[in-house]
Amino acid sequence: MxxxxxxxxxxxxxxxxxxxxxxxxxxxxxxxxxxxxxxxxxxxxxxxxxxxxxxxxxxxxxxxxxxxxxxxxxxxxxxxxxxxxxxxxxxxxxxxxxxxxxxxxxxxxxxxxxxxxxxxxxxxxxxxxxxxxxxxxxxxxxxxxxxxxxxxxxxxxxxxxxxxxxxxxxxxxxxxxxxxxxxxxxxxxxxxxxxxxxxxxxxxxxxxxxxxxxxxxxxxxxxxxxxxxxxxxxxxxxxxxxxxxxxxxxxxxxxxxxxxxxxxxxxxxxxxxxxxxxxxxxxxxxxxTTPGRRRVQVNTVAKPDAEERKVIPAAERSALGRRLAEGKFVTLVEILPPRGSDATKELESAAFFEQHGADAINIPDGPRANARMSNQALALMLRSRLQIEPVLHYCCRDRNVISMQSDLLGGYALGLRNLILITGDPPKLGNYPDATAVFDVDAIGLANLVSNLNRGLDLGGNAVGGQTSFLIGVGANPGALNYEEELRRYRFKVEAGADYIVTQPVFDLEVMERFLHDTESHRRPLLAGIWPLTSARQAEFMQNELHVQIPPAVLERMRAARTAEAAKAEGLAIAQEMVRALRGKIAGIQISVLGRNQAGAVLLATAQENTAAA
The missing domain is CATH 3.20.20.330 (Homocysteine-binding-like domain)
Structure with a gap:
């Protein structure tokens, strides 16, 4: 038959x-x-x-x-x-x-x-x-x-x-x-x-x-x-x-x-x-009708698959990549895109942090799934007006792989080089509880996609007419509730082409040391998230809803603060202690101060202590 x-x-x-x-x-x-x-x-x-x-x-x-x-x-x-x-x-x-x-x-x-x-x-x-x-x-x-x-x-x-x-x-x-x-x-x-x-x-x-x-x-x-x-x-x-x-x-x-x-x-x-x-x-x-034979000439000579290009070394992709490759301690500062179209305040903050020694500005993508200016727009504004490099968060939420590929190629053509690839928050966590999320791929798949672009290939393995030279960062949570799954995903991200890792906020040195030990076989430069707490309530929120591990001693210190100013000072002191404790163990830090520029300046100064010795 x-x-x-x-x-x-x-x-x-x-x-x-x-x-x-x-x-x-x-x-x-x-x-x-x-x-x-x-x-x-x-x-x-x-x-x-x-x-x-x-x-x-x-x-x-x-x-x-x-x-x-x-x-x-x-x-x-x-x-x-x-x-x-x-x-x-x-x-x-x-x-x-x-x-x-x-x-x-x-x-x-x-x-x-x-x-x-x-x-x-x-x-x-x-x-x-x-x-x-x-x-x-x-x-x-x-x-x-x-x-x-x-x-x-x-x-x-x-x-x-x-x-x-x-x-x-x-x-x-x-x-x-x-x-x-x-x-x-x-x-x-x-x-x-x-x-x-x-x-x-x-x-x-x-x-x-x-x-x-x-x-x-x-x-x-x-x-x-x-x-x-x-x-x-x-x-x-x-x-x-x-x-x-x-x-x-x-x-x-x-x-x-x-x-x-x-x-x-x-x-x-x-x-x-x-x-x-x-x-x-x-x-x-x-x-x-009786159809005739084909009018086209058949060519059955096998066409070779697209040839991969050699990936450009990390040190040649960006100033951030060069600093990481040289083993220098790196400092990123996070700045949220503005609500609305006026980014004056954000650009002024970026200039402030540049003057205080930050190596790059990290710009989240739709933080907590709220409506803000596109982080790509802010990154391009920053790049055109300042010397400090932007680091673009790029998440998988509400984009299919075709649009991701187009976004990334366009961003590269306009000069963006540093990425942090994340899966993204569900929109129900933001101001729009009825919004729905679309996730074509997760951060692992996205890292593979960008790695392909760095080799001159699209997601189908076809030549794209040139190659990108993105520095690929990914996220990690050393205190994840499902720790074994987090380690598995970490290894997959590294195998997919991650050049560096940025963690969730770290408050527990033992948690970070365990993570460093357990990821030794797939080590990449690791930047610890540093977040100066502002209140005991914020600490409890981060622990209970964001699943960030905060030691009881840190919670007690924050609860002991009697005024708002005292709580902010204590939170900053805790963050400084964490920077000093991690200084010789990791490749750098990412500072999240949410508009508190002076606190960011203090942490940058703390990171620069004993630079010569480091």
């Missing part, structure tokens, strides 16, 4: 079906549930859609299993039902297909793989293997891997599917308006890789619509001799009275199907927004 399918593809053009999700949504199924689980709970609805596509002339019916991998189902609490959902998906499609082929649909896992995410390649491959095995054992004729934006994830899907069975594999990426996969890989390069990984059919689905897909498909045709597949959306959705509607007509899509076939497509169909009517028009066109 598999050989017969590939023989048919080699001899003629086949028509695949269209959108499943669009049709389910039109029938009142909300998008906040698993569409794949409907194979078990509402099979009649799924069958109705399969039958509509079969009656429209589709020769390939895809199973309703796009999101039915065990990992993708986990967020719905359905991981244990993965095999049953996939088996039911094949059975429903087979019942409705008649003489049509049944393609087992497999989509992305919905999480980032290493190095951007926590899921290993081996775990991803195992998940794809498990789903492919269930589909193959249930009687699918081929496997349809589709809508992959990360080419490395598609590799694991192909290998996992091949481990599970010998069915034909159709592999498809989704592209942006520039004809690249969402990780930046050009369509032609993606086709070359899919060819090398053993996909039997190669192509594109979803994406913006047929126009951009055509050019990308033509590029793919120059990279592979394998049959091509094209399944576009019905254009880009438009928001009409609060609903996203796809406006491309069946006639228009059928006209582009003709052009896809001319470019070399042997399977044409539809994706989001397409309906049985779209497929009917495509089928009628295919029946009425």
């Amino acid at each position: 598999p050989d017969d399918f590939l023989q048919q593809v080699s001899e003629r053009v086949l028509v695949s079906d269209g959108a499943m999700g669009t049709m389910l949504y039109a029938r009142g199924v909300f998008i906040n549930r698993s569409y794949d689980e409907l194979n078990l709970s509402q099979p009649a609805v799924v069958k109705e859609i399969h039958l509509a596509y079969a009656h429209a002339g589709a020769e390939i019916i895809e199973t309703n299993t796009f999101g039915a991998s065990p990992i993708a189902l986990e967020k719905y609490g359905l991981r244990e039902k993965a095999a049953a959902i996939n088996r039911a998906g094949v059975a429903l499609a087979r019942e409705c297909a008649g003489d049509a082929w049944v393609a087992g649909a497999i989509g992305p896992l919905g999480v980032y793989l290493e190095p951007l995410g926590k899921l290993s390649f081996e775990e991803a491959r195992a998940a794809f293997r498990e789903q492919a095995a269930a589909l193959a054992e249930s009687g699918a004729d081929l496997l349809m891997l589709e809508t992959f934006g990360q080419v490395n994830e598609l590799r694991e899907a192909i290998f996992g599917a091949r481990d599970a069975c010998n069915l034909p594999i159709a592999a498809q990426i989704t592209i942006d308006d520039e004809g690249r996969a969402l990780d930046g890989t050009p369509a032609q390069e993606a086709a070359r890789r899919m060819h090398d990984w053993g996909a039997d059919i190669i192509g594109i689905n979803c994406s913006g619509g047929p126009v951009g897909m055509l050019e990308a498909l033509e590029a793919m045709a120059r990279a592979t001799t394998r049959p091509l597949i094209a399944q576009p959306n019905a254009g880009k959705p438009r928001n009409v009275e609060g609903r996203n509607l796809y406006m491309v007509s069946p006639e228009y899509l059928a006209d582009y199907a003709r052009q896809f076939i001319t470019a070399g497509a042997k399977i044409v169909g539809g994706c989001c927004g397409t309906t049985p009517e779209h497929i009917k028009w495509i089928r009628n066109y295919v029946r009425s």
Whole structure:
């Protein structure tokens, strides 16, 4: 049967079906549930859609299993039902297909793989293997891997599917308006890789619509001799009275199907927004014409992967990097971005700290998730008006990896060099309790992304036309409640490319000494957070809500202060003691004084004591 399918593809053009999700949504199924689980709970609805596509002339019916991998189902609490959902998906499609082929649909896992995410390649491959095995054992004729934006994830899907069975594999990426996969890989390069990984059919689905897909498909045709597949959306959705509607007509899509076939497509169909009517028009066109051979010349010479550039030494990336490389004690001072657009006070504070010997100004990103000026804007203002370098906090909250990459490249072009990469606070901690957070990756994944840029590569491993030379800092909490997890994440951050570490505020010397001992194997220059307490209430807040370890003796000293001024003086004295105790053990300090410039000056002077001896 598999050989017969590939023989048919080699001899003629086949028509695949269209959108499943669009049709389910039109029938009142909300998008906040698993569409794949409907194979078990509402099979009649799924069958109705399969039958509509079969009656429209589709020769390939895809199973309703796009999101039915065990990992993708986990967020719905359905991981244990993965095999049953996939088996039911094949059975429903087979019942409705008649003489049509049944393609087992497999989509992305919905999480980032290493190095951007926590899921290993081996775990991803195992998940794809498990789903492919269930589909193959249930009687699918081929496997349809589709809508992959990360080419490395598609590799694991192909290998996992091949481990599970010998069915034909159709592999498809989704592209942006520039004809690249969402990780930046050009369509032609993606086709070359899919060819090398053993996909039997190669192509594109979803994406913006047929126009951009055509050019990308033509590029793919120059990279592979394998049959091509094209399944576009019905254009880009438009928001009409609060609903996203796809406006491309069946006639228009059928006209582009003709052009896809001319470019070399042997399977044409539809994706989001397409309906049985779209497929009917495509089928009628295919029946009425005999497509010729490809008009493009195929070049199957393997293109080498992008060559990594040698990472620029830390001492050459910035003044801060040079000072750290030389082993000199480093002092950073934190300045919050202003509320509003006037940064006069913040720039004056930066100049004040520069005059008192600070090496750099650390600018947080959305501290505690409140609305303030962009820290990138303040960093650029500081860089243009003062000599002291800014250190830009960059967090993962509410940014996808594409926007992160763009932000960082833009910041680098404008002269920013020093970073501290953090995952970020949830917005509910700030002034907007109803706001939601988006976390595509965490600080480990972000460190991997920046390390790639420092080697001249984008997140897909493709050359970016130059390289960055960011000095990569990351955060750590020596007093974390889950200490073993903190150590594990610390090691991963170092392995991802961290050049230096900045800790949460430190009040307990024993806690810091333990952390230094336990991270010896992955040592990087470490800057301790120094925070002069202003009251016993602040100390209790930091301990109970921010999980900063504060020794009982420090709490007692703060409680013993009878006035506000006495408390501030005691907090400053405690901070000075910590600076002196740590002076020979670490690479530097980060001072957080929250507008108390004179306290910052005192701590800078304390850090500079006995400099010659140090």
